[in-house]
Amino acid sequence: MAQLTRTESAEGEAGRLPAPPLAIETRGLRKEYGEQVAVHDVTIAVPRGEVFGFLGPNGAGKSTTVKMLLGLAFPTAGEARILGQPLGAVGAKRRIGFLPEQFRFHEWLRGEEFLDFHGQLYGLSRAERRRRIPEVLELVGLGGRGRDRLRTYSKGMLQRAGLAQALLNDPALVFLDEPTSALDPIGRREVRDIIRALKARGMTVFLNSHLLSEVETVCDRVAIVDRGHVVRQGTLKELLQASLDVDLTLGALDDAALRRIEEYGAIVAREAGALSVRMDDIEEVPRLVDALVRAGVAVYGVTPHRRSLEDVFLGAVEGEPSEVRSTQYEVRIHPAPVGAFGLPHSPPPFVLRTAYCVLPGAQR
């Protein structure tokens, strides 16, 4: 109770201070199953009103973390606050929606009965349920199918019904675990639009997804987990701009000029007349060019490559693989304005995506 009061006063202060209130806050969350440690140490902060992407390879501990946040599993150690309340508080649960991965239903129920049941569990009154059920059915694109039994629904429709269930109580925080896994491309785009619409209404969305392109398009903030640890966390912008490769096409270079370049970043690839430099900040690029010009090096081309979320993800999870690639078997074809998944997109003018073609064994 004392803790609760403290949080409330902290939120009161937040009105004056720019720090946004957090929807989810965890500290050292840990889960052991006997000898197995599923989650070592998860410390994340999800500000309210944002779309948060939770990424990681299979078995990284994503689902276990979500289970702990929802009260499906009890943490071995650590603490967490959901919407300002401790884990398992019924008050917070009232304002949470959850779409589990591979949502399974009581398939003999009709769509409306199913939603009515979950509405009752949320404690919605009969009038609220009568108003809300057609609303959410319409929202997820199941309008008019409420009277059919769930057994007759397709996989994609079941996924939508699950989403409708998660949104019934108009939650402040909604957890979506692989919401688009059963959907076709059109359904995926619809779900993305729904997520954006939820965000526009001030909802916080916790998105668990393997689809990096999806996370890249809808998320404000991302955490990457690997083997039970959070290995990267930050806004999407921070993560994507944390490092970039700059391709330089240069005239003759001496060793002094090379050392000059290395002050700005590691040289990750080098060919005759061309260099690739890994830099931390795009603001450094003009300074590097300036330094090169002053050192008397002819600069023919400067192409910064923003790294895609896939690069960041693979780098975070496997330890920087691009360094391995560059020394061993990288064949780089550029410039190719193609997105991470071969989908064309329109980057800002100075950003050109690079298509990587990795051929194991092709030594250079």
Added chain:
Amino acid sequence: MKALVIARLTFREALRKRMIWGVVLLSIVFVALYAWGFTQVRDEFLREAARQGARGNGPGQILTLDFVSTIMVGLGFYTINFLAGVMTIFAAVGTIAGEVETGTFQAIVPKPLARWELIVGKFLGFAGMIAAYIALMATGVLITARVVAGYTPRTSCWRRR
């Protein structure tokens, strides 16, 4: 309150199990056999009483038809007890483990309800179904006794005067 929501769904779900209808069918067979057996016992008793009467022994003072009916009703109740036990086990076994397994609980547990409400709800759902079953079966046995032997168990509330 939420426990009742769970109980209602559990009750409906239990009625959907094919096993339940198997048990109901067997129970109808049981009541029919019971009524037939009861009739046989009554006829046998009446024949024996008539034979004893013809020999001049007079009808039994201790062994009356009511006494025989009491035993028969007791046997009927015993069978119902056994059937209800079997039904409880088959209907309720692994209900929670099963729902954890299939994942239907994943959407239910994060809802604003305490875990005990979930357990109590499940219990009440099955208890309601079994109670209805026992009530129906007991009615079947009592009506049989009434029709076949004109017998109603005497308790303090049904004392015949």
